[in-house]
Amino acid sequence: xxxxxxxxxxxxxxxxxxxxxxxxxxxxxxxxxxxxxxxxxxxxxxxxxxxxxxxxxxxxxxxxxxxxxxxxxxxxxxxxxxxxxxxxxxxxxxxxxxxxxxxxxxxxxxxxxxxxxxxxxxxxxxxxxxxxxxxxxxxxxxxxxxxxxxxxxxxxxxxxxxxxxxxxxxxxxxxxxxxxxxxxxxxxxxxxxxxxxxxxxxxxxxxxxxxxxxxxxxxxxxxxxxxxxxxxxxxxxxxxxxxxxxxxxxxxxxxxxxxxxxxxxxxxxxxxxxxxx
Numbered sequence: 001x002x003x004x005x006x007x008x009x010x011x012x013x014x015x016x017x018x019x020x021x022x023x024x025x026x027x028x029x030x031x032x033x034x035x036x037x038x039x040x041x042x043x044x045x046x047x048x049x050x051x052x053x054x055x056x057x058x059x060x061x062x063x064x065x066x067x068x069x070x071x072x073x074x075x076x077x078x079x080x081x082x083x084x085x086x087x088x089x090x091x092x093x094x095x096x097x098x099x100x101x102x103x104x105x106x107x108x109x110x111x112x113x114x115x116x117x118x119x120x121x122x123x124x125x126x127x128x129x130x131x132x133x134x135x136x137x138x139x140x141x142x143x144x145x146x147x148x149x150x151x152x153x154x155x156x157x158x159x160x161x162x163x164x165x166x167x168x169x170x171x172x173x174x175x176x177x178x179x180x181x182x183x184x185x186x187x188x189x190x191x192x193x194x195x196x197x198x199x200x201x202x203x204x205x206x207x208x209x210x211x212x213x214x215x216x217x218x219x220x221x222x223x224x225x226x227x228x229x230x231x232x233x234x235x236x237x238x239x240x241x242x243x244x245x246x247x248x249x250x251x252x253x254x255x256x257x258x259x260x261x262x263x264x265x266x267x268x269x270x271x272x273x274x275x276x277x
Contacts, residue, residue, distance in 0.1 A: 012276075019273050026266030033107065033259035040104035044147040045139070048098050050091040051149025060087035060146050064163060073186040077194055078201040084159050085199035087146040094136065098148070101137035105144070108255050109134060138245075140252055142166075153197035154180040154244060160196050174206060177239035198233070199223060209237040 047057065054060075064083050069076045092099070103110050113127045113134075138152075139145040142159035151159075157173045160182040164171035171184040182194040183206055191205040200223050202209065202216065209216050213234040220230035 016273055016276060019269050023266045023269035023273065026262045026269065030259045030261075030263030030266060033255075033262070036104055036107050037255055037259065040102075040106075043104060045102060045105065045144050046098055046148070048091075048093075048096065048148050048150045050093060050096075051089050054089050054149050055086055057087065057143075057147045057149060060084075061143055064142070069167065069169075069186070073188060073190050074192070074201075074203060077184060077186075077192045080160060080163060081194045081196045081201045082199055084142065084146070084156055084163070084196040087149070088151045088156055088159065088196070089149055090152065090156075090197055091150040092136070092152050093150075099136050099150075101134045105139075106137075106252060106255060108258065109251050112251075152180075153195070156180075156196035157182045157194075157244070160184070160194050173244040174241040175244040176236050176241050179233065179236045180244055181241075193237075195233075198225065206237070206241050210240075213238055 044057075060083055064080065067076060067079055067083075101110060109130065113130050116123050116127050116130075118124045118127065138155045138158055139148065140158055140162055142162040145151060145155055145159040145162075154173070154175075157180045161171045161173045161184075164182070164184045169184050169186060171182060174181050174183050179195075180197075182196065183191060184194060185191045185205075190203070193202040193204065193206060193209055194200075195202070198220065200220055202219050204212075204215070216237050217227075217230045217234035220233050221227060225233075
């Protein structure tokens, strides 16, 4: 009977030791990953050489932060669009390594391709798509986008969306047929289409633009674009739009949730172990 009790006690001790190991790993992983997130939020991405002719990033960000919606929704929307238009050059050199996602900006997205085993063509295709997103990464944070200084229409639109959401407005990035824009609604009921890639602000929503392509064309002409360019863009708005890259947005959110859950689980294990001893 004594030997059996010793065996049970030894097994319990081994189990507790295993739990201690798991708790230590969880807490360490949570601390390290949280540290990466904090460092990533404090470090700006490197400036792309193609953005050297743009206004200094800090100057553009400072002007954006000084804006206030009290100047009027239309004026505010136009100022935001104009500043992001100035801060991000329409450029996307596909052979540039400086478009690649730094590990400290989104570690989860960086490691996902290594977590997907290439056991089928479907998974291989997903891995390649994720690798492409990493290689040509678009920032959700408007400050990161401006600091890098280059991007296509989608990067401009995502920067506007991020800025507007931070200021409490309902804002979304809309994918059209070959173009990406922002749509923002203000508390007074007005909705604006913001095309920061062209520096254009439209005082109506996507549904109106879809039915009134001539009004869209006129606004782009008034922004000093040629008739052919204005017409081509106006036809893009006649197509149905859809939200742009929600998956990536959720992954950014999970970058913070996973370390918190890891810390919480590790802490709960430590408390359980102390009670069991």
